[in-house]
Amino acid sequence: MDLIIPGSGLIIWQIIGFSILLFILAKFAWKPILSALEEREKSIEDALKSAEIARNEMANLKAENEKIILEAKLERDEMLLKATETARQVVEDAKGVAQAEGAKLLEAAKKAIETEKQAALEDVKVQVAALSLSIAEKVLRKTLADDAKQKELVDELINEIKFN
Secondary structure, eight states, X not given: OTTTSOOHXXXXXXXXXXXHHHHHIIIIIHHHHHHHHHHHHHHHHHHXXXXXXXXXXXXXXXXXXXXXXXXXXXXXXXXXXXXXXXXXXHHHHHHHHHHHXXXXXXXXXXXXXXXXXXHHHHHHHHHHHHHHHHHHHHHHHHHTSSHHHHHHHHHHHHHHOOOO
16 A cells, blocks of 8 residues: 555655745746746737738728729720720711712712713714715715716805895
């Protein structure tokens, strides 16, 4: 049983040793350990506060980013609308210019056709006149081949002329 139950002298020496150890720890180690624990607790608390602040800032940044993205989408839609409107206006203007140019070309073509028509008519008149003269000349040569017929024609023309 001696091994299970220590003797009273051993218990006293253990109490004295424990008291000395407790005194030394209380005098030299307890304050630094407590201050280290308090410092550690404070740093953990500060880290938690910093994490909370960072989480709030992240939430704010996320909300701000969503707002910026929404604004960018709205601006993009507005720019696309303006670009579409500008393109439509350019097409309208180009159509108007093309129609005006087409009308000018059509009018110029009509004038050119009219001028060519008049020139062709004049040319036809000249050719008809030349042919008529040529035919008349050939007819007159044939009919006036002898002197008797020439005198007869001159007499006939003189009789037809009316003197006023």
